[in-house]
Amino acid sequence: MSPKAQIPGIAFRKHDHRRCQRQLLSEATQLCAERNLRLTSRRRQVLEILLASHQPMGAYDILAELNRTDPDEQIAPPIVYRALEFLLGEGLIHRIESLNAFISCAQPGHRCGAQFLICRDCDQVAEFEASDDGLLAEAGNLGFAVDHSVVEITGVCAECQKHVG
Protein backbone atom coordinates (compact mmCIF):
# COMPACT_ATOMS: atom_id res chain seq x y z
CA MET A 1 0.00 0.00 0.00
CA SER A 2 2.89 2.34 0.60
CA PRO A 3 3.58 3.98 -2.71
CA LYS A 4 7.34 3.88 -2.49
CA ALA A 5 8.10 0.74 -0.61
CA GLN A 6 10.67 -0.45 -3.11
CA ILE A 7 12.59 2.77 -3.36
CA PRO A 8 15.74 2.60 -1.30
CA GLY A 9 15.65 5.26 1.31
CA ILE A 10 16.27 6.45 4.77
CA ALA A 11 12.97 5.58 6.27
CA PHE A 12 12.34 1.99 5.41
CA ARG A 13 15.13 0.15 6.98
CA LYS A 14 13.77 -3.31 6.59
CA HIS A 15 10.93 -3.87 8.91
CA ASP A 16 7.73 -5.81 8.97
CA HIS A 17 5.61 -2.95 7.91
CA ARG A 18 2.24 -4.55 8.38
CA ARG A 19 3.16 -5.52 11.88
CA CYS A 20 4.57 -2.10 12.69
CA GLN A 21 1.42 -0.48 11.40
CA ARG A 22 -0.81 -2.69 13.51
CA GLN A 23 1.36 -2.04 16.51
CA LEU A 24 1.18 1.72 16.17
CA LEU A 25 -2.56 1.67 15.66
CA SER A 26 -3.01 -0.38 18.77
CA GLU A 27 -0.77 1.95 20.73
CA ALA A 28 -2.86 4.87 19.53
CA THR A 29 -6.05 3.15 20.58
CA GLN A 30 -4.71 2.43 24.00
CA LEU A 31 -3.30 5.89 24.42
CA CYS A 32 -6.66 7.47 23.60
CA ALA A 33 -8.39 5.16 26.02
CA GLU A 34 -5.98 6.16 28.76
CA ARG A 35 -6.53 9.81 28.05
CA ASN A 36 -10.23 9.34 27.81
CA LEU A 37 -10.36 10.57 24.26
CA ARG A 38 -12.40 9.36 21.36
CA LEU A 39 -10.46 7.84 18.53
CA THR A 40 -13.51 8.01 16.30
CA SER A 41 -13.70 6.18 13.03
CA ARG A 42 -12.84 9.28 11.02
CA ARG A 43 -9.81 9.91 13.13
CA ARG A 44 -8.80 6.32 12.92
CA GLN A 45 -9.27 6.33 9.16
CA VAL A 46 -6.94 9.28 8.79
CA LEU A 47 -4.39 7.78 11.14
CA GLU A 48 -4.51 4.51 9.24
CA ILE A 49 -3.89 6.25 5.97
CA LEU A 50 -0.83 7.92 7.42
CA LEU A 51 0.37 4.72 9.04
CA ALA A 52 0.00 2.88 5.76
CA SER A 53 2.86 4.75 4.18
CA HIS A 54 4.96 6.04 7.08
CA GLN A 55 5.60 8.89 4.73
CA PRO A 56 4.46 12.47 4.62
CA MET A 57 1.17 13.16 2.90
CA GLY A 58 -0.56 16.42 2.19
CA ALA A 59 -3.99 16.97 3.66
CA TYR A 60 -5.46 16.76 0.19
CA ASP A 61 -3.69 13.49 -0.52
CA ILE A 62 -5.35 12.07 2.55
CA LEU A 63 -8.62 13.53 1.43
CA ALA A 64 -8.24 11.90 -1.96
CA GLU A 65 -7.46 8.59 -0.33
CA LEU A 66 -10.58 8.83 1.82
CA ASN A 67 -12.69 9.61 -1.19
CA ARG A 68 -11.08 6.85 -3.20
CA THR A 69 -11.76 4.12 -0.68
CA ASP A 70 -15.27 5.32 -0.04
CA PRO A 71 -16.64 6.71 -3.28
CA ASP A 72 -20.18 6.89 -1.94
CA GLU A 73 -19.60 9.85 0.27
CA GLN A 74 -17.65 12.88 -0.85
CA ILE A 75 -15.58 14.18 2.02
CA ALA A 76 -14.60 17.85 2.24
CA PRO A 77 -11.34 19.36 3.51
CA PRO A 78 -12.44 20.44 7.00
CA ILE A 79 -13.10 16.86 7.97
CA VAL A 80 -9.54 15.91 7.22
CA TYR A 81 -8.08 18.97 8.86
CA ARG A 82 -10.06 18.35 12.01
CA ALA A 83 -8.91 14.78 12.26
CA LEU A 84 -5.33 15.93 11.68
CA GLU A 85 -5.70 18.55 14.37
CA PHE A 86 -6.79 15.94 16.87
CA LEU A 87 -4.01 13.55 15.96
CA LEU A 88 -1.41 16.30 16.10
CA GLY A 89 -2.67 17.40 19.48
CA GLU A 90 -2.25 13.92 20.87
CA GLY A 91 1.17 13.44 19.35
CA LEU A 92 0.03 10.61 17.12
CA ILE A 93 1.22 12.37 14.02
CA HIS A 94 3.56 15.22 13.18
CA ARG A 95 3.39 18.06 10.77
CA ILE A 96 6.37 18.56 8.48
CA GLU A 97 6.36 22.31 8.15
CA SER A 98 8.69 22.53 5.22
CA LEU A 99 6.52 20.16 3.20
CA ASN A 100 3.08 21.23 4.35
CA ALA A 101 2.55 17.59 5.05
CA PHE A 102 1.73 15.17 7.82
CA ILE A 103 3.39 11.97 8.91
CA SER A 104 2.60 9.35 11.51
CA CYS A 105 4.66 9.51 14.64
CA ALA A 106 7.17 6.75 15.15
CA GLN A 107 6.89 6.91 18.90
CA PRO A 108 3.45 7.98 19.96
CA GLY A 109 3.18 8.75 23.61
CA HIS A 110 6.70 10.07 23.88
CA ARG A 111 5.60 13.64 23.91
CA CYS A 112 8.98 14.84 22.81
CA GLY A 113 9.76 17.13 19.96
CA ALA A 114 10.54 15.27 16.82
CA GLN A 115 13.38 15.72 14.39
CA PHE A 116 13.21 14.85 10.74
CA LEU A 117 15.59 14.04 7.94
CA ILE A 118 14.08 14.82 4.57
CA CYS A 119 15.68 13.38 1.46
CA ARG A 120 15.12 15.64 -1.51
CA ASP A 121 15.97 12.84 -3.87
CA CYS A 122 13.64 10.01 -2.85
CA ASP A 123 11.30 12.26 -0.86
CA GLN A 124 11.38 9.95 2.08
CA VAL A 125 11.37 11.30 5.57
CA ALA A 126 12.84 9.72 8.65
CA GLU A 127 12.03 10.68 12.17
CA PHE A 128 15.25 10.52 14.05
CA GLU A 129 16.30 10.72 17.62
CA ALA A 130 18.67 13.56 18.01
CA SER A 131 19.22 15.53 21.12
CA ASP A 132 18.11 19.02 20.51
CA ASP A 133 18.81 19.55 24.18
CA GLY A 134 21.54 21.99 23.31
CA LEU A 135 19.16 24.12 21.32
CA LEU A 136 16.43 24.01 23.91
CA ALA A 137 18.91 24.82 26.65
CA GLU A 138 20.10 27.87 24.76
CA ALA A 139 16.53 28.99 24.27
CA GLY A 140 15.97 28.51 27.98
CA ASN A 141 19.04 30.59 28.79
CA LEU A 142 17.47 33.44 26.88
CA GLY A 143 14.44 33.17 29.14
CA PHE A 144 12.35 31.68 26.39
CA ALA A 145 9.65 29.21 27.46
CA VAL A 146 9.61 26.54 24.81
CA ASP A 147 6.31 25.07 23.64
CA HIS A 148 7.29 23.21 20.58
CA SER A 149 10.32 22.79 18.43
CA VAL A 150 10.56 22.13 14.74
CA VAL A 151 13.71 20.49 13.43
CA GLU A 152 13.73 19.54 9.79
CA ILE A 153 16.94 18.73 8.01
CA THR A 154 16.88 18.53 4.25
CA GLY A 155 19.52 16.79 2.19
CA VAL A 156 20.30 13.51 0.51
CA CYS A 157 20.02 10.23 2.34
CA ALA A 158 22.76 7.61 2.34
CA GLU A 159 21.01 5.36 -0.17
CA CYS A 160 20.42 8.14 -2.65
CA GLN A 161 24.01 9.27 -2.42
CA LYS A 162 25.10 5.83 -3.60
CA HIS A 163 22.74 5.83 -6.53
CA VAL A 164 23.53 9.30 -7.74
CA GLY A 165 27.22 9.62 -6.95
Next chain:
Amino acid sequence: MSPKAQIPGIAFRKHDHRRCQRQLLSEATQLCAERNLRLTSRRRQVLEILLASHQPMGAYDILAELNRTDPDEQIAPPIVYRALEFLLGEGLIHRIESLNAFISCAQPGHRCGAQFLICRDCDQVAEFEASDDGLLAEAGNLGFAVDHSVVEITGVCAECQKHVG
Protein backbone atom coordinates in the same frame (compact mmCIF):
# COMPACT_ATOMS: atom_id res chain seq x y z
CA MET B 1 1.51 41.07 10.09
CA SER B 2 2.00 44.70 10.69
CA PRO B 3 5.17 45.73 12.46
CA LYS B 4 4.87 45.84 16.21
CA ALA B 5 7.83 47.95 17.12
CA GLN B 6 6.46 49.13 20.46
CA ILE B 7 5.55 45.76 21.79
CA PRO B 8 8.18 44.44 24.13
CA GLY B 9 9.65 41.31 22.74
CA ILE B 10 12.52 39.08 22.05
CA ALA B 11 13.68 40.60 18.84
CA PHE B 12 14.10 44.26 19.43
CA ARG B 13 16.66 44.52 22.08
CA LYS B 14 17.25 48.22 21.90
CA HIS B 15 19.13 49.04 18.80
CA ASP B 16 19.38 51.90 16.39
CA HIS B 17 17.05 50.36 13.93
CA ARG B 18 17.51 52.84 11.14
CA ARG B 19 21.23 52.39 11.32
CA CYS B 20 20.97 48.63 11.45
CA GLN B 21 18.71 48.62 8.46
CA ARG B 22 21.08 50.81 6.45
CA GLN B 23 23.96 48.61 7.45
CA LEU B 24 22.29 45.41 6.34
CA LEU B 25 21.22 46.92 3.04
CA SER B 26 24.73 48.02 2.36
CA GLU B 27 26.07 44.59 3.23
CA ALA B 28 23.59 43.08 0.83
CA THR B 29 24.65 45.44 -1.92
CA GLN B 30 28.28 44.64 -1.42
CA LEU B 31 27.65 40.93 -1.19
CA CYS B 32 25.81 40.94 -4.51
CA ALA B 33 28.57 42.93 -6.10
CA GLU B 34 31.14 40.41 -4.91
CA ARG B 35 29.08 37.56 -6.23
CA ASN B 36 28.43 39.35 -9.47
CA LEU B 37 24.70 39.29 -8.96
CA ARG B 38 22.13 41.91 -9.71
CA LEU B 39 20.38 43.38 -6.72
CA THR B 40 17.77 44.94 -8.98
CA SER B 41 15.40 47.58 -7.78
CA ARG B 42 12.58 45.08 -7.31
CA ARG B 43 14.78 42.85 -5.26
CA ARG B 44 16.05 45.75 -3.26
CA GLN B 45 12.50 46.96 -2.68
CA VAL B 46 11.48 43.62 -1.25
CA LEU B 47 14.58 43.39 0.89
CA GLU B 48 13.99 46.90 2.21
CA ILE B 49 10.44 46.05 3.17
CA LEU B 50 11.67 43.07 5.13
CA LEU B 51 14.50 45.04 6.70
CA ALA B 52 12.08 47.75 7.74
CA SER B 53 10.43 45.50 10.27
CA HIS B 54 12.96 42.80 11.08
CA GLN B 55 9.91 40.71 11.51
CA PRO B 56 8.35 37.93 9.49
CA MET B 57 6.01 38.97 6.72
CA GLY B 58 3.89 36.88 4.43
CA ALA B 59 4.47 37.18 0.71
CA TYR B 60 1.12 38.86 0.34
CA ASP B 61 1.91 41.35 3.07
CA ILE B 62 4.99 42.32 1.13
CA LEU B 63 2.91 42.51 -2.00
CA ALA B 64 0.43 44.80 -0.28
CA GLU B 65 3.24 47.00 0.92
CA LEU B 66 4.64 47.28 -2.59
CA ASN B 67 1.25 48.18 -3.95
CA ARG B 68 0.64 50.65 -1.15
CA THR B 69 3.82 52.59 -1.70
CA ASP B 70 3.42 52.58 -5.44
CA PRO B 71 -0.29 52.74 -6.21
CA ASP B 72 0.32 53.46 -9.88
CA GLU B 73 1.41 49.96 -10.74
CA GLN B 74 -0.40 46.90 -9.51
CA ILE B 75 2.11 44.20 -8.77
CA ALA B 76 1.16 40.53 -8.93
CA PRO B 77 2.32 37.66 -6.69
CA PRO B 78 4.95 36.10 -8.96
CA ILE B 79 7.03 39.25 -8.84
CA VAL B 80 7.24 39.08 -5.08
CA TYR B 81 7.90 35.37 -5.02
CA ARG B 82 10.71 35.73 -7.53
CA ALA B 83 12.39 38.43 -5.53
CA LEU B 84 12.02 36.31 -2.41
CA GLU B 85 13.50 33.34 -4.19
CA PHE B 86 16.55 35.33 -5.14
CA LEU B 87 17.02 36.76 -1.66
CA LEU B 88 16.60 33.34 -0.09
CA GLY B 89 19.11 31.85 -2.46
CA GLU B 90 21.70 34.42 -1.47
CA GLY B 91 21.02 34.06 2.22
CA LEU B 92 19.80 37.62 2.56
CA ILE B 93 16.51 36.51 4.00
CA HIS B 94 15.10 33.39 5.60
CA ARG B 95 11.85 31.59 5.31
CA ILE B 96 10.04 30.74 8.53
CA GLU B 97 8.40 27.48 7.57
CA SER B 98 6.01 27.29 10.45
CA LEU B 99 4.63 30.74 9.65
CA ASN B 100 4.76 30.67 5.87
CA ALA B 101 6.61 33.93 6.19
CA PHE B 102 9.88 35.59 5.36
CA ILE B 103 12.30 37.55 7.49
CA SER B 104 15.49 39.43 6.79
CA CYS B 105 18.66 37.68 7.79
CA ALA B 106 20.51 39.12 10.73
CA GLN B 107 23.87 38.03 9.41
CA PRO B 108 23.89 37.98 5.65
CA GLY B 109 26.94 36.35 4.23
CA HIS B 110 27.29 33.87 7.04
CA ARG B 111 25.88 31.06 5.03
CA CYS B 112 24.98 29.12 8.11
CA GLY B 113 21.68 27.59 8.97
CA ALA B 114 19.56 29.87 11.05
CA GLN B 115 17.61 29.16 14.19
CA PHE B 116 14.54 31.01 15.27
CA LEU B 117 12.63 31.67 18.43
CA ILE B 118 9.01 32.46 17.74
CA CYS B 119 6.91 34.05 20.45
CA ARG B 120 3.29 33.07 20.09
CA ASP B 121 2.25 35.93 22.30
CA CYS B 122 3.80 38.97 20.66
CA ASP B 123 4.44 37.26 17.34
CA GLN B 124 8.00 38.45 17.28
CA VAL B 125 10.74 36.28 15.95
CA ALA B 126 14.38 36.30 16.92
CA GLU B 127 17.14 34.74 14.93
CA PHE B 128 19.46 33.20 17.46
CA GLU B 129 22.85 31.66 17.42
CA ALA B 130 22.58 28.17 18.71
CA SER B 131 24.85 25.37 17.82
CA ASP B 132 22.87 22.82 15.99
CA ASP B 133 26.18 21.06 15.50
CA GLY B 134 24.94 18.16 17.56
CA LEU B 135 21.97 17.66 15.31
CA LEU B 136 23.95 17.99 12.13
CA ALA B 137 26.59 15.63 13.43
CA GLU B 138 23.97 13.01 14.19
CA ALA B 139 22.54 13.42 10.71
CA GLY B 140 26.04 13.00 9.34
CA ASN B 141 26.55 9.83 11.35
CA LEU B 142 23.53 8.39 9.62
CA GLY B 143 25.20 9.08 6.31
CA PHE B 144 22.86 11.90 5.54
CA ALA B 145 24.28 14.76 3.45
CA VAL B 146 22.78 17.91 4.87
CA ASP B 147 21.69 20.72 2.58
CA HIS B 148 19.70 22.88 4.81
CA SER B 149 18.35 22.79 8.32
CA VAL B 150 15.23 24.33 9.72
CA VAL B 151 15.10 25.03 13.42
CA GLU B 152 12.09 26.91 14.69
CA ILE B 153 11.25 26.99 18.35
CA THR B 154 7.85 28.26 19.36
CA GLY B 155 6.99 29.44 22.83
CA VAL B 156 6.74 32.57 24.92
CA CYS B 157 9.55 35.08 25.10
CA ALA B 158 10.92 36.46 28.34
CA GLU B 159 9.12 39.79 28.01
CA CYS B 160 5.75 38.23 27.38
CA GLN B 161 6.15 35.89 30.32
CA LYS B 162 6.46 38.93 32.57
CA HIS B 163 3.38 40.59 31.18
CA VAL B 164 1.16 37.55 31.29
CA GLY B 165 2.34 35.83 34.43
Next chain:
DNA sequence: CGACATAGTGTTATATTATAACGTAACGAT
Protein backbone atom coordinates in the same frame (compact mmCIF):
# COMPACT_ATOMS: atom_id res chain seq x y z
C1' DC C 1 -36.04 7.22 30.46
C1' DG C 2 -35.51 11.80 28.28
C1' DA C 3 -33.85 16.46 28.06
C1' DC C 4 -29.74 18.70 28.02
C1' DA C 5 -24.83 19.93 27.16
C1' DT C 6 -21.03 18.92 24.57
C1' DA C 7 -18.08 17.05 21.14
C1' DG C 8 -17.78 15.48 16.71
C1' DT C 9 -19.21 15.51 11.85
C1' DG C 10 -20.99 17.33 7.42
C1' DT C 11 -21.47 21.08 4.05
C1' DT C 12 -20.83 25.40 1.74
C1' DA C 13 -18.22 28.96 0.79
C1' DT C 14 -14.05 31.40 0.88
C1' DA C 15 -9.38 32.82 2.50
C1' DT C 16 -4.50 32.27 2.06
C1' DT C 17 -0.32 30.82 -0.04
C1' DA C 18 2.13 29.61 -4.22
C1' DT C 19 3.18 28.50 -9.13
C1' DA C 20 2.61 27.59 -14.32
C1' DA C 21 2.85 29.52 -18.59
C1' DC C 22 3.88 32.79 -21.73
C1' DG C 23 5.13 37.29 -23.50
C1' DT C 24 8.08 41.64 -22.98
C1' DA C 25 11.99 44.35 -21.50
C1' DA C 26 16.72 45.02 -19.88
C1' DC C 27 21.40 43.72 -19.84
C1' DG C 28 25.78 42.06 -21.32
C1' DA C 29 28.83 39.91 -24.55
C1' DT C 30 30.57 39.44 -28.98
Next chain:
DNA sequence: ATCGTTACGTTATAATATAACACTATGTCG
Protein backbone atom coordinates in the same frame (compact mmCIF):
# COMPACT_ATOMS: atom_id res chain seq x y z
C1' DA D 1 23.31 45.53 -33.81
C1' DT D 2 21.97 41.27 -32.73
C1' DC D 3 21.77 37.56 -29.94
C1' DG D 4 21.51 34.87 -25.72
C1' DT D 5 20.32 35.35 -21.16
C1' DT D 6 18.25 37.07 -17.08
C1' DA D 7 14.73 39.57 -15.01
C1' DC D 8 10.11 41.46 -15.13
C1' DG D 9 5.07 41.73 -16.08
C1' DT D 10 0.50 39.53 -16.63
C1' DT D 11 -3.07 36.16 -16.56
C1' DA D 12 -4.82 32.34 -14.84
C1' DT D 13 -4.98 28.67 -11.70
C1' DA D 14 -3.14 25.28 -8.31
C1' DA D 15 -2.48 23.93 -3.58
C1' DT D 16 -3.23 24.57 1.20
C1' DA D 17 -6.25 25.95 4.94
C1' DT D 18 -10.20 27.90 7.60
C1' DA D 19 -14.81 30.32 8.82
C1' DA D 20 -19.36 29.68 9.68
C1' DC D 21 -23.27 27.23 10.48
C1' DA D 22 -26.36 23.12 10.60
C1' DC D 23 -26.82 18.46 12.03
C1' DT D 24 -25.71 14.07 14.67
C1' DA D 25 -23.89 11.24 18.17
C1' DT D 26 -22.48 10.63 22.90
C1' DG D 27 -22.35 11.06 27.67
C1' DT D 28 -24.77 12.73 31.95
C1' DC D 29 -27.79 13.95 35.34
C1' DG D 30 -32.38 14.71 37.11
